[in-house]
Amino acid sequence: xxxxxxxLKIWRQKNxxxxxxxxxxxxxxxxxxxxxxxxxxxxNEDLIHKGQDPVAFAHDCREGxxxxxxxxxxxxxxxxxxxxxxxQLHMRKFKxxxxxxxxxxxxxxxxxxxxxxxxxxxxxxxxQKGGYISVNTGAAQDANQILVGKIxxxxxxxxxxxxxxxxxxxxxxxxxxxxxxxAKVSQLAxxxxxxxxxxxxxxxxxxxxxxxGFGNCTNIGACSAECPKEIGQHHIARLNREYHIAKLxxxxxxxxx
Amino acid sequence: MLDSKIPKGDIKxxxxxxxxxxxxxxxxxxxxxxxxxxxxxxxxxxxAASLAELGYNxxxxxxxxxxxxxxxxxxxxGVNAAKNYKNEADSVRRLFYDTIKGGDFRxxxxxxxxxxxxxxxxxxxxxAQGVPFAREYGxxxxxxxxxxxxxxxxxxxxGQTGQQLLYGAxxxxxxxxGLGKVKLYTRHDMLDVVMIDGQARGIVTRDMVSGxxxxxxxxxxxxxxxxxxxxxxxxxxxxxxxxxxxxRAHKKGAFxxxxxxxxxxxxxxxxxxxxQSKLTLMSESLRNDGRVWVPLKADDKRSPETxxxxxxxxxxxxxxxxFGNLVPRDIAxxxxxxxxxxxxxxxxxxxxxxxxxxxxIKRLGEDTVRARYGNLFEMYEKITGxxxxxxxxxxxxxVHYTMGGLWVDYNLMTTIPGLYATGEANFSDHGANRxxxxxxxxxLADGYFVVPVTIGNYLATLGFNKIDENHPAFKEAVDKVKxxxxxxIGINGKQTPDEIHRKLGKIMWDNVGMARNKEGLxxxxxxxxxxxxxxxxxxxxxxxxxxxxxxxEKANRVADFIELGQLMAxxxxxxxxxxxxxxxxxxxxxxxxxxRDDENFMYVSAWEYKGDGAPETLHKEALxxxxxxxxxxSYK
Numbered sequence: 001x002x003x004x005x006x007x008l009k010i011w012r013q014k015n016x017x018x019x020x021x022x023x024x025x026x027x028x029x030x031x032x033x034x035x036x037x038x039x040x041x042x043x044n045e046d047l048i049h050k051g052q053d054p055v056a057f058a059h060d061c062r063e064g065x066x067x068x069x070x071x072x073x074x075x076x077x078x079x080x081x082x083x084x085x086x087x088q089l090h091m092r093k094f095k096x097x098x099x100x101x102x103x104x105x106x107x108x109x110x111x112x113x114x115x116x117x118x119x120x121x122x123x124x125x126x127x128q129k130g131g132y133i134s135v136n137t138g139a140a141q142d143a144n145q146i147l148v149g150k151i152x153x154x155x156x157x158x159x160x161x162x163x164x165x166x167x168x169x170x171x172x173x174x175x176x177x178x179x180x181x182x183a184k185v186s187q188l189a190x191x192x193x194x195x196x197x198x199x200x201x202x203x204x205x206x207x208x209x210x211x212x213g214f215g216n217c218t219n220i221g222a223c224s225a226e227c228p229k230e231i232g233q234h235h236i237a238r239l240n241r242e243y244h245i246a247k248l249x250x251x252x253x254x255x256x257x
Numbered sequence: 258m259l260d261s262k263i264p265k266g267d268i269k270x271x272x273x274x275x276x277x278x279x280x281x282x283x284x285x286x287x288x289x290x291x292x293x294x295x296x297x298x299x300x301x302x303x304x305a306a307s308l309a310e311l312g313y314n315x316x317x318x319x320x321x322x323x324x325x326x327x328x329x330x331x332x333x334x335g336v337n338a339a340k341n342y343k344n345e346a347d348s349v350r351r352l353f354y355d356t357i358k359g360g361d362f363r364x365x366x367x368x369x370x371x372x373x374x375x376x377x378x379x380x381x382x383x384x385a386q387g388v389p390f391a392r393e394y395g396x397x398x399x400x401x402x403x404x405x406x407x408x409x410x411x412x413x414x415x416g417q418t419g420q421q422l423l424y425g426a427x428x429x430x431x432x433x434x435g436l437g438k439v440k441l442y443t444r445h446d447m448l449d450v451v452m453i454d455g456q457a458r459g460i461v462t463r464d465m466v467s468g469x470x471x472x473x474x475x476x477x478x479x480x481x482x483x484x485x486x487x488x489x490x491x492x493x494x495x496x497x498x499x500x501x502x503x504x505r506a507h508k509k510g511a512f513x514x515x516x517x518x519x520x521x522x523x524x525x526x527x528x529x530x531x532x533q534s535k536l537t538l539m540s541e542s543l544r545n546d547g548r549v550w551v552p553l554k555a556d557d558k559r560s561p562e563t564x565x566x567x568x569x570x571x572x573x574x575x576x577x578x579x580f581g582n583l584v585p586r587d588i589a590x591x592x593x594x595x596x597x598x599x600x601x602x603x604x605x606x607x608x609x610x611x612x613x614x615x616x617x618i619k620r621l622g623e624d625t626v627r628a629r630y631g632n633l634f635e636m637y638e639k640i641t642g643x644x645x646x647x648x649x650x651x652x653x654x655x656v657h658y659t660m661g662g663l664w665v666d667y668n669l670m671t672t673i674p675g676l677y678a679t680g681e682a683n684f685s686d687h688g689a690n691r692x693x694x695x696x697x698x699x700x701l702a703d704g705y706f707v708v709p710v711t712i713g714n715y716l717a718t719l720g721f722n723k724i725d726e727n728h729p730a731f732k733e734a735v736d737k738v739k740x741x742x743x744x745x746i747g748i749n750g751k752q753t754p755d756e757i758h759r760k761l762g763k764i765m766w767d768n769v770g771m772a773r774n775k776e777g778l779x780x781x782x783x784x785x786x787x788x789x790x791x792x793x794x795x796x797x798x799x800x801x802x803x804x805x806x807x808x809x810e811k812a813n814r815v816a817d818f819i820e821l822g823q824l825m826a827x828x829x830x831x832x833x834x835x836x837x838x839x840x841x842x843x844x845x846x847x848x849x850x851x852x853r854d855d856e857n858f859m860y861v862s863a864w865e866y867k868g869d870g871a872p873e874t875l876h877k878e879a880l881x882x883x884x885x886x887x888x889x890x891s892y893k
Contacts (some may be wrong), residue, residue: 014804015804031529031532033529033530033641033642034529034530034532035534035640037534038532038533038534041532041534041755042532045753045755045756048753048797048799048808049753051799052799053799053800054799054807054808056805056807058322059496060321060326060328060495060496060497061326061328061495061496062495062496062534062535063331063537063538063636064636064639065330065331065417065420066321066325066326066328066330066331066495067323067325067326067330068321068322068326081639083635084639088636088639088640089639090639090640090642092642113466113805114804117805119322120322120323121322121323121443123323124323124324124431124443127428127431128431128432128434128435129435130435131428131431132386132428132429132431132432133385133386133387133428134432135382135385135386135429136307136310137303137306137307137310137382137429137705137706137709138378138382138705138706139385140378140381140384140385141381143340143380143384143385143390143398144342144397144398146384147395147396147397148389148392148396149392149394149396150392150393150394150396153389153390153392153396154389156387156389157389157414157415157421160387160388160389160414160421161420163330163420164323164325187387187389188387191387193384193385193386193387194387
């Protein structure tokens with residue numbers, strides 16, 4: 001089993017109001033089979049034994065699906081491997097003696113809470129404005145009464161896959177959340193169940209997105225390139241289209257569906 | 258004797274009768290009640306949303322930064338429902354039967370039948386919410402098979418079914434948050450239940466950003482906080498999945514049901530080193546097309562591709578021809594352990610079996626296999642650095658799910674009036690072994706369809722009086738949590754919470770894992786008692802309460818895992834039989850299968866807390882099987 005000796009430059013910030021700074025650490029004999037977060041676990045255990053404050057980082061499932069984890073690793077959201085959340089990144093992707101720079105997501109709408117942990121509450125506030133279909137429990141018809149062609153269902157799934165990690169925002173020079181919003185708008189706009197609220201949904205979600213301080217999309221494409229679920233930029237195109245249609249029709253939504 | 262409050266009548270009518278018999282709260286009166294829901298996984302999000310839709314005021318809590326991150330999100334394979342869309346003679350009765358048998362006759366019939374009944378509504382509800390299940394070209398829903406069933410009744414969304422169902426439930430929750438009917442508290446750790454006059458009246462939480470410890474009042478409390486597999490340190494659970502909410506409720510008087518019933522999932526990626534922080538599941542659905550084998554000879558060092566067919570042992574197909582690779586999880590796990598114990602395991606430390614797709618790739622083509630399991634294969638490659646399209650996966654069993662949990666009656670109420678437990682947090686539906694794709698079904702059944710009905714029955718008897726947060730019970734509970742926090746930080750010993758947690762995990766895995774016996778369990782109990790002392794004298798919690806402090810969070814959880822671990826061992830020791838995932842080596846058939854003792858152990862064990870260090874009292878709920886006759890489970 002191979003192992004690595006590494007230098008880590010990690011962003012340390014006590015709380016939201018602290019200015020923060022980089023601190024350099026060394027870690028030795030890290031197995032190439034260890035995950036990136038296991039490497040940070042090893043660092044933290046070592047720091048605690050030295051009586052130093054461990055590095056705070058967000059994580060939970062460590063299977064790339066909960067969307068908790070995420071940091072900038074050598075300037076890239078979730079690190080060097082494409083289609084991979086930080087927790088699924090393994091140390092075999094790094095070289096002996098390498099210096100790794102680790103920073104939190106940087107965006108006005110994601111304030112740092114501590115070290116590498118940021119507040120992504122803005123995403124939920126956007127979803128609370130319309131990222132749903134209004135159906136109460138018990139009011140559903142038989143599932144096979146709603147026909148959805150496989151191609152449409154699969155395309156809706158590609159938007160629904162978003163894990164809400166925030167890498168798209170962190171990767172974007174404009175700190176735009178349009179890939180995140182586009183993925184949800186797209187999923188629900190494609191499905192027949194989402195049709196009745198199609199126009200008001202996109203209008204309300206975009207309004208909240210702007211209020212949260214996210215920037216606009218200027219077609220750079222970093223969001224899709226860094227997305228651990230490889231969600232395509234065409235969802236942003238669909239978001240734009242939905243928004244424009246909504247602006248023309250939403251006042252009549254109740255009447256025409 | 259415990260009263261499970263099972264309604265009278267034929268099993269087919271019990272739930273319908275009960276829905277008619279429960280007391281109702283008038284729609285205009287529902288807004289006078291506050292309900293606390295802890296946890297926002299499938300069971301919690303579904304309950305919080307559904308209760309708010311009915312008109313109750315809901316306060317929902319989760320320790321994540323977002324409701325969407327609850328560990329239900331990681332469920333891969335699917336959700337069962339008795340839709341019979343495949344014309345395979347499936348029915349509510351058959352799903353009921355399979356679940357009772359799969360649970361090795363240690364689940365409550367009435368609950369399981371209700372689960373099978375509402376399973377069909379779950380699929381309808383999810384589709385209406387926009388959950389993108391897999392579909393066929395004609396636009397209809399697709400199904401696949403799962404273990405322990407001979408029909409294809411599992412609905413799925415690639416290998417991300419839990420994620421999609423959770424996002425559906427959370428979208429319903431988000432809608433109610435937007436409408437102001439749910440107040441959502443994220444990054445809040447529940448640390449105690451507040452009791453007044455024997456009833457649950459609120460909870461104590463710690464704000465995980467500011468450290469503020471405070472109380473919240475409600476007319477009823479629903480715990481949907483998941484299972485306790487992390488007692489073993491290494492499991493497929495998320496790192497922060499914990500038992501603190503249910504354990505502290507247990508210490509306030511809620512009985513704990515069947516704590517020793519743990520599910521060890523047969524197909525997980527083996528551990529690679531001491532730094533291992535968790536284990537990753539490879540979905541049971543893979544056993545639809547993957548074949549489990551080890552070399553016939555022990556110590557065979559050849560690479561798998563070079564071992565000829567006649568020198569391989571497809572041991573599940575050999576021993577269980579009727580179900581083949583799709584035998585239930587407990588049986589598959591035990592057989593994998595057995596071949597490894599014989600020295601026929603593969604991989605660097607010989608603790609693994611192959612899960613081989615070569616034949617399926619030949620039969621179906623790589624593209625079809627990719628379409629079915631692509632994301633799982635990718636995950637496997639990221640973790641191991643090996644390509645499973647070219648070389649067989651290596652898999653080994655790992656702790657995955659806990660069938661045990663807080664004891665609840667038919668209404669899902671614990672032995673504390675006003676305190677409910679739903680989803681994996683309760684013990685109710687899976688007996689001694691859960692079938693694949695049934696956890697999602699149960700979480701959503703409890704949350705969408707059961708608790709919203711049964712909670713009204715309790716509230717209707719309560720009266721509208723607001724709960725007074727100035728009552729001394731609230732202050733007392735808050736002070737106690739503050740005191741405990743100070744105590745933990747003040748120990749300032751030498752071992753980190755993780756180091757002690759790993760020690761606990763090793764004791765549990767070695768003695769309370771896949772094979773248990775009297776001697777090992779007694780040893781485990783003694784070791785855990787010692788570890789508890791070690792924890793309270795030598796744990797080192799860095800930092801303060803008034804900041805983001807993961808070490809403090811962990812210390813709280815490990816303290817509870819240690820106590821719960823001991824109860825699991827006590828329960829396993831008291832159950833002198835084998836059933837489902839509980840395998841006592843002293844009790845097996847000639848063929849090495851679990852040997853139940855229905856005469857003496859056909860009951861749910863429900864443990865009552867009796868104070869720190871005191872032995873717990875065992876209560877029993879006798880199980881009656883009127884509709885499925887208990888038999889030796891056979892999958893041959």
